[in-house]
Amino acid sequence: MKKDSIPQDESSLSSKDMKEMCYAVDENGEYSTALSSGWKPKTIALEVTMEDLNERIENAKKLVLEGKKSPIVYFMELSRMDWSILASYMGKRKWIVKRHAKPKVFKKLNDTVIKKYAEVFEIEVNELKDFNENS
Amino acid sequence: MKIVEFQHHQSAHCENGVASNVLKFNGLDISEPLVFGIGSGIFYVYIPFLKVNHAPAISYRPMPGIIFSRAAKQLNIKIKRERFSNEEKAFAALDRNLDLGIPSGLQVGVYHLPYFPDEYRFHFNAHNLVVYGKEGDNYLISDPVMETTSVLTKKELAKVRFAKGAFAPKGHMYYPTSVPTEVNIEKAVLSGIKKTTKDMLAPVPLVGVNGIKFVGKKVAKWPKKVGIKKANHYLAQIIRMQEEIGTGGGGFRFIYAAFLQEAATILGNPSLNDLSQNMTEIGDDWRDFALHASRVCKERVKDDNAYQQLSEMMIDISDKERKLFTDLKKSL
Known part of the structure; x- marks a missing residue:
């Protein structure tokens, strides 16, 4: 990459006033560094990933409202986690956490476990207990 | 606490950056590309059965920490690495290092890093940064991918040091214990x-x-x-x-x-x-x-x-x- 072709596209980096460093060659073919504000292909890849993520979140919400899954599934997706990561944060086996995704099992969970989930998701306990349309 | 003059240099990649910045602090002037090359940072591996963010894992780099370890070995630098069973011990060790004026590398998760844009916050646990000082309850951070230094509260730093999931850092802290003045x-x-x-x-x-x-x-x-x-x-x-x-x-x-x-x-x-x-x-x-x-x-x-x-x-x-x-x- 030539120094003058280092991309300066708009990206999410600007939301935090960030720029990333790149290595590129100058007119004499020597390497040095310069800053980039972002690159469109990367922004697109991030956008596609975020869209997929939002779809997963919406889908999870639907399943919870329909009573097919417990709110844990929604907050897991919202926190960009999968079963392994959630199990790891909970300090429990994956199959146990997966069981908590069943509404029937979830209803019987004791307050300590619910509180731990709330801490992991960084939410209030009642957001888990009283999940509704506006959640 | 010992106040140290830590020079923050931005880098393209976090692990090289931490290595280069820490070694420069210890008197060994070594660029990011040299750390990367000596530490054999270029790699490629496809792991189809491991899923990351619901897609097969492809890594363009060796295991986290290896670039610095390899470079250190080649340059005859001794690095001490510590992992901890709980936050208490992890922060006691970090505070001890800061008291002695030893800037320390930390492996952290990026999901809870407050200075990253939201779109960059995923459960990726192999990010690296340096803590070079403390002001009250706040830690002074040199994150090599950032243009300038940052500050994290103890609570924020605890979250990223004890992020969970694949490659969980477990408070992982590393710092050189001996840096030779002459290297081959x-x-x-x-x-x-x-x-x-x-x-x-x-x-x-x-x-x-x-x-x-x-x-x-x-x-x-x-x-x-x-x-x-x-x-x-x-x-x-x-x-x-x-x-x-x-x-x-x-x-x-x-x-x-x-x-x-x-x-x-x-x-x-x-x-x-x-x-x-x-x-x-x-x-x-x-x-x-x-x-x-x-x-x-x-x-x-x-x-x-x-x-x-x-x-x-x-x-x-x-x-x-x-x-x-x-x-x-x-x-x-």
């Missing part, structure tokens, strides 16, 4: 290059240039095998792994090309300058691939042809890299 840089550069050529030309299917070719062939089959929606998602993941998290594709090739230029001078071997140029061209090819792949993602292209074309681009890159690393091996 020629020998270190030679060993670093040898290791890279060996890894990239490894005679196994999922690693190095073979791995790139393997994934290249897979890409062509994705639309039929997993459906267009998933194929798009996988492709987005490839671009992110390649250009974002650790800047593995084009980014790494440019750092390596910069390293080869430095190596040409250090070893007095001008042929490395030509190879540096070739490496730059391959880096441009990786970026070209990312550009095309992002278009396929954005337009949600439905025909197999687009994937066929991307597949060919990757296979072509694999062939070019095979030639480059073979030439590199011969040039020593």
Whole structure:
């Protein structure tokens, strides 16, 4: 990459006033560094990933409202986690956490476990207990 | 507490950056590309059975921590690494180091890093930063991918030090305990290059240039095998792994090309300058691939042809890299 072709596209980096460093060659073919504000292909890849993520979140919400899954599934997706990561944060086996995704099992969970989930998701306990349309 | 003058230099990749900044602090002036080259930072591995963000894992770098460890070994630097069973102990050790004026590298998760843009916050646990001081309950942070230094509260730092999931850092802290004043840089550069050529030309299917070719062939089959929606998602993941998290594709090739230029001078071997140029061209090819792949993602292209074309681009890159690393091996 030539120094003058280092991309300066708009990206999410600007939301935090960030720029990333790149290595590129100058007119004499020597390497040095310069800053980039972002690159469109990367922004697109991030956008596609975020869209997929939002779809997963919406889908999870639907399943919870329909009573097919417990709110844990929604907050897991919202926190960009999968079963392994959630199990790891909970300090429990994956199959146990997966069981908590069943509404029937979830209803019987004791307050300590619910509180731990709330801490992991960084939410209030009642957001888990009283999940509704506006959640 | 001992107040230290820690020079923050921004870098392209976090692990090289921490290594370079910490070694500079300890009196060894070593650039990011040199750390990367001596630590054999270029790598490629495809792990189909491991899913990251619901897509197969592709890594453009060796295991977290290895670049610094390898570079340290080659340069005769002793590094102490500590992991902790709880936060209490982890912070006691960090505070002890800061009291002694030892800037310390930490492995952290990025999901809870408050200074990162939201879109960058995923459960990726192999980020690296340096803590170089403390003011009250706040820690002074030199995160090498940031332009300037940052500040984290103890609570914020505890969250990222004890992030969970794959590669959970467990409070992992590392710092040099002895840095020699004289190092045999020629020998270190030679060993670093040898290791890279060996890894990239490894005679196994999922690693190095073979791995790139393997994934290249897979890409062509994705639309039929997993459906267009998933194929798009996988492709987005490839671009992110390649250009974002650790800047593995084009980014790494440019750092390596910069390293080869430095190596040409250090070893007095001008042929490395030509190879540096070739490496730059391959880096441009990786970026070209990312550009095309992002278009396929954005337009949600439905025909197999687009994937066929991307597949060919990757296979072509694999062939070019095979030639480059073979030439590199011969040039020593």
